[in-house]
Amino acid sequence: MTRLSEIQERERSALVDDLSALTPEQWRSPTLCGSWDVEDVVAHLGAASTLSMWGWVRSIVGARFDADVHNQRRLEEFRGATPAVTLERFAGTGPIGLPGKESPAGLGELIVHAEDIRRPMGLRREPDAEGLSAVARFFATKDFAVNSRSLVKGLRLVATDADFRSGSGPEIEGPLLSLVMAMAGRSAVLGDLHGDGVPELSRRMAGAG
Template sequence: MPHPSQVQVREHAALVDDLRTLTPAQWRSRSLCGDWTVEDVVAHLGAASTSTFWGWLRSMAGARFDADLHNQRRLEEFRADSAEQTLERYAAVGPIALPRTESVAGLGELLVHAEDIRRPLGLAHRPDAEGLLMVARFFATRDFAVNSRSLVKGLRLIATDADFRTGDGPTASGPLLSLVMAMAGRREVLADLAGDGVPVLDARLTA
């Protein structure tokens, strides 16, 4: 298996290449990440990539451990005067090292948010297969940043395009990237999945 940070370097470069093709209207369009625009998500990724663990902890404490407030403050700090300048700042950053460089968490953050950007814009990308599999296994076994493990508790997930099966119970099957996005709380990908576990996921994501 490659090191998560090595996969991040490649996926970061691929995302930057896609971002360089965007029009001003696309930069202002909504992502899959709540009310955030494409530029907001890029600024969030840039802020995460330039944060140390202790800097993150101080910021969270300053926001009284309100993750939404912390994220909004940090992305606003990273965002530049224009989308083009925000992109150039993002192009210069390295891998997300939170909570530490060997963690899969940073890779998961990048892959999910990259799809938050690409999917609404109709940009197709196949993430690194081994890296995506690492993220899927991480999300299925841990609640970190997103409550992925709790979300799929009591469900069986089966990838139709990779060697990934986990859990027991009603089944949700489909492309591995869609399963990862579902575990990250993105209801929009449920149309890609099949099985009697999909309505259960739908109910949990809309609760």
């Protein structure tokens, strides 16, 4: 089994390659991540890659446990004077190590945010299959950075392109990457999914939003 930190390294390198071709205007493109543009998401990933557990605790406490305030402060701290500088800094980071470098949580953060950038821009990448499966299993069984387990509780997820099945109840089928993005709360992927559980998932996403 490949170490998840090594998969993170490859996925980050692939994202850096995609970002290197962007025009200045494209760096200001919207993403699936709320009001953040491409550079905001990259700075967020870079900041996450440089935070230790103790640094994260100090930051979230300093933000009075407001995750939005914490994330905005850290991305602004990481972002460079230009997108090129931000990209250079991001390219030089290591794996996201919260809660640990071999946890699927960090890889999930990278895969989801990379797709947050790529999907609106029409860029396509199939993430590492082994890593994506590990993230899917983690998201389906744990609420960590996102309330993924709670979002799909009582629903059965079935990947149409991988050996992944999880849960019981009304069924949702689709590509594994789309299931992972759905568990991360991205309603933009609902059109990729089908099954009698999709309306309920859509309702839950709307309520969470």
